[in-house]
Amino acid sequence: MVENAYGDLARVDVVMPDAIFPRERELLRHAKEIMGRLLLSEIDVLVVDEIGKNFSGTGMDPNVTGRTTSHHPGFDTIAVKTIVVRGIAPASRGNANGIGAADFTTLRCVNAIDFPSTYTNAITSRVSDSARLPMILNNDREAVALAIRGSFPAGTDRARVVRIANTKAIHTVRVSEAFLPEIAGRAEFSIHGETTPMAFDSDGHFID
Incomplete structure (x- = not known):
């Protein structure tokens, strides 16, 4: 199948x-x-709302992110500079295998990790990097801000940011305005809605 x-x-x-x-x-x-793959080039920051075993055995599909903790070849054709992981899918039951491929995450995400299952997965797959932790920030706002600062030091007005729900559901994505010249007129893209600023709640997490 x-x-x-x-x-x-x-x-x-x-x-x-x-x-x-x-x-x-x-x-x-x-x-x-x-x-499924992201049909965009040179992504400065990829924000992944959820990782999980229900999306990929590696939590995040390396065919989408261009990152693999196993260091196997064949996934380096996707240019993603920095990855932010926001959370773990409930269906993954705290198994955060693959979070090691991210650069930044949130305290809320780390608090949801079931370390015994995550470490067992990493040990049995013999890929310990899958369970290592990226830099942990207090909330989404801090994580995304530092990711943009680190991947696009010249400023934030033209940072190429992509946000996806997970690596399995990428038929609808959010992109920053910097991508508009690239996707305008391309048959494989349709633009929905107007451009709006990123919205955060009082705790610094995305408002969906």
């Missing part, structure tokens, strides 16, 4: 035993061609 970029079933193949290995190679190529 092969999924498409929307997480829906794209095709089902029935393969005889002696044809499994050659057919599997063909299906893998097809799966990679239709998988």
Whole structure:
């Protein structure tokens, strides 16, 4: 079974035993061609609302983020300078495997981590970097501000910021105004709504 970029079933193949290995190679190529990916270049800051085992075995799909804690090749074609992780999906039950691929996170996210399950996952997969912690900030505002400052030192008015719910749901994303010249007129994009400033509550967390 092969999924498409929307997480829906794209095709089902029935393969005889002696044809499994050659057919599997063909299906893998097809799966990679239709998988979800960010169709944007040179992202300064990628904000990920939630990571979790329900989205990817690595918490964040490296095909989307361009980051892998296993150091396996093939994921460096996506130019993402800095990653902010805001939280862990409830379905992941505190397993924060993959948070090591981020640069910044929040205290609220770290407080939600179940360290025994996260460390067990990292130990059994033999990828200890998956469980390491990035810099921890008090809230979303601080994490995003430092990410922008570190990845775009010349200022904030043209920082290329992308915010996604998770690495599985990327058919709708939020982008900063700096991307508008790049996406204007491209058939694969449609722009919804007007530009608005990032909104935070009194605790410094995003208002959705």
